[in-house]
Amino acid sequence: MSGALIRADDLTMRYPNGTLALEGASFEVAAGELLVILGHNGCGKSTLLRCIAGLQVPTQGQVSVSGQVLTGLTGRALSTARMKLGMVFQQARLVGRRSVIANVLCGTLGRRQTLTTMLGMFPRDDAPVALESLDAVGLSAFANQRASTLSGGQAQRVSIARALAQKPAALLADEPVASLDPDAANEVMQLLRRISSRDGLAVICVLHQPELARRYGDRVIGMKKGRVLFDAAPEAIAARDMDALYTGTAGGSYHE
Amino acid sequence: MSDAAELRGLRPLQSGQGHEFASWRTGALRIAVGLGLILVVAQATYVVQARPQDLITGAHGMADILWRASPPDFGQFQHELWPAIETLDIAIFGTLWGVILALPLAIFAARNTSPSRSLYYLARGLIALCRAVPDLVWALLFVTAVGLGPFPGALAISVHSVGMLGRLFSEVIEDMDKGPVEALITTGATRLQVFSHAIVPIVLPSLLGITLYRLDENIRGSLVLGFVGAGGIGFELLTAMNLFQYQTVSLLLVITFVLVTITERLSAALRAKLA
Ligand SMILES: Nc1ncnc2c1ncn2[C@@H]1O[C@H](COP(=O)(O)OP(=O)(O)OP(=O)(O)O)[C@@H](O)[C@H]1O
Ligand SMILES: [Mg+2]
Numbered sequence: 364m365s366g367a368l369i370r371a372d373d374l375t376m377r378y379p380n381g382t383l384a385l386e387g388a389s390f391e392v393a394a395g396e397l398l399v400i401l402g403h404n405g406c407g408k409s410t411l412l413r414c415i416a417g418l419q420v421p422t423q424g425q426v427s428v429s430g431q432v433l434t435g436l437t438g439r440a441l442s443t444a445r446m447k448l449g450m451v452f453q454q455a456r457l458v459g460r461r462s463v464i465a466n467v468l469c470g471t472l473g474r475r476q477t478l479t480t481m482l483g484m485f486p487r488d489d490a491p492v493a494l495e496s497l498d499a500v501g502l503s504a505f506a507n508q509r510a511s512t513l514s515g516g517q518a519q520r521v522s523i524a525r526a527l528a529q530k531p532a533a534l535l536a537d538e539p540v541a542s543l544d545p546d547a548a549n550e551v552m553q554l555l556r557r558i559s560s561r562d563g564l565a566v567i568c569v570l571h572q573p574e575l576a577r578r579y580g581d582r583v584i585g586m587k588k589g590r591v592l593f594d595a596a597p598e599a600i601a602a603r604d605m606d607a608l609y610t611g612t613a614g615g616s617y618h619e
Numbered sequence: 620m621s622d623a624a625e626l627r628g629l630r631p632l633q634s635g636q637g638h639e640f641a642s643w644r645t646g647a648l649r650i651a652v653g654l655g656l657i658l659v660v661a662q663a664t665y666v667v668q669a670r671p672q673d674l675i676t677g678a679h680g681m682a683d684i685l686w687r688a689s690p691p692d693f694g695q696f697q698h699e700l701w702p703a704i705e706t707l708d709i710a711i712f713g714t715l716w717g718v719i720l721a722l723p724l725a726i727f728a729a730r731n732t733s734p735s736r737s738l739y740y741l742a743r744g745l746i747a748l749c750r751a752v753p754d755l756v757w758a759l760l761f762v763t764a765v766g767l768g769p770f771p772g773a774l775a776i777s778v779h780s781v782g783m784l785g786r787l788f789s790e791v792i793e794d795m796d797k798g799p800v801e802a803l804i805t806t807g808a809t810r811l812q813v814f815s816h817a818i819v820p821i822v823l824p825s826l827l828g829i830t831l832y833r834l835d836e837n838i839r840g841s842l843v844l845g846f847v848g849a850g851g852i853g854f855e856l857l858t859a860m861n862l863f864q865y866q867t868v869s870l871l872l873v874i875t876f877v878l879v880t881i882t883e884r885l886s887a888a889l890r891a892k893l894a
Binding site: 416417418439442443444445446448449450452454456457458460461469470472473474475480522525526529 | 798799801802803804805806807808809812815816817820821824
């Protein structure tokens, strides 16, 4: 695929304590594609996303986003590059005391002057952007409510709205539905599906439910002990391969 | 074996082991701790030269003072109003400067926000020093340095507050929910933006609560500082005592009681609102 938006090249991550969390992981994601990552606890999925988002520096390999190498950037260049990647976590990570819209507005910070936003002044044209992204997740009615009063599913959608307000080219989601009930989980997955196919974002989503991966993913990567085991369209993955992902990995973590 | 059966099988075994364990090791430890406590109390009683009988013979003297102290001399009220305001303002000034100096120190002294290891230890050391020396001793030092009056008292309260606030502030920063901070970093926000949009809104209520509590403590602290010449009610109290004006003393105690009660209530009510 020539239109790769995110490219991970031979990513290897060894933590200072010696844990080898990633071992030569390589793959690509195109714009408008929803890639699901599956794998046992401790296989390195979060580490992989954190390396892509620039929250961690891989010990080896590199990440590029629309042709620009992200690995190794620092300071202002790093923050600018990060704006292209929105990230969503298992917990919504909102500031509970602030309103929903204030939380969403935080997504625009990267584009704005440090000083004026520090005083709580956001440019006038950011309000529509924030409302629009809140609308995209179906929660514009909640704009002025305190974030701490939302349900888990709503909070997760607000955190997606915050990432959208950033106007990213890709969305990285680390177990976004892990603490949601089946209905809320499906709503969030449909939202991610729409964000990728309609708005053309590349979406990487870590899941623990193979059935959700089959239903919503354009492509599925299976990881085991820090390596990519398979990378294929959902319909091409045999049940046997899926089972192999989770066998012989009891205990959760992997140490060398 | 089903889970339930497994549990039933395990429970008595575990608690049985626990009893065996408790029967001699823990028992011996408890006896040792009990003996140790008795020893500590006994030596303390000896060292302070406790003489309960003196309390009874001294009752006469106490009654005499109480008699001479009542009723409080309310005619002096206007005269004592100014020292009361001074006491309040020593606490307000001291708390304010305590906060202003403690905040940056606390950021350096919190492991997750400290810019470097050496600054971390330096800030920790400064905070520990400010805290370890009581405000009364700081006041003594400042009275020697800048002379009598409310200013050395205010300085003493500031320095001691830096120690108390610095430690609590840095603990709040260290225990803060890091989720929103990381979430904002991924949006491409700068360090300062992350500070103002994630760290500040998360920690501000706790910091305000701690500061209000400190103000309350500082008002009590500044009442005493006058004893070493650092202005306010304490200084008046000392003078009245030395001149045997016990009715003035009792008026000052009434003022103190009212001041402390009001600020305590006010600070508690404000803190309850913040939570
Ligand atoms: N900061 C760290 N320091 C040391 N080791 C770490 C650190 N973070 C993660 N690890 C280790 O790296 C390995 C991969 O962790 P990671 O969190 O990426 O797994 P994961 O696939 O996201 O697991 P889960 O499904 O449980 O979220 C684990 O063995 C973990 O213990
Ligand atoms: Mg994880």
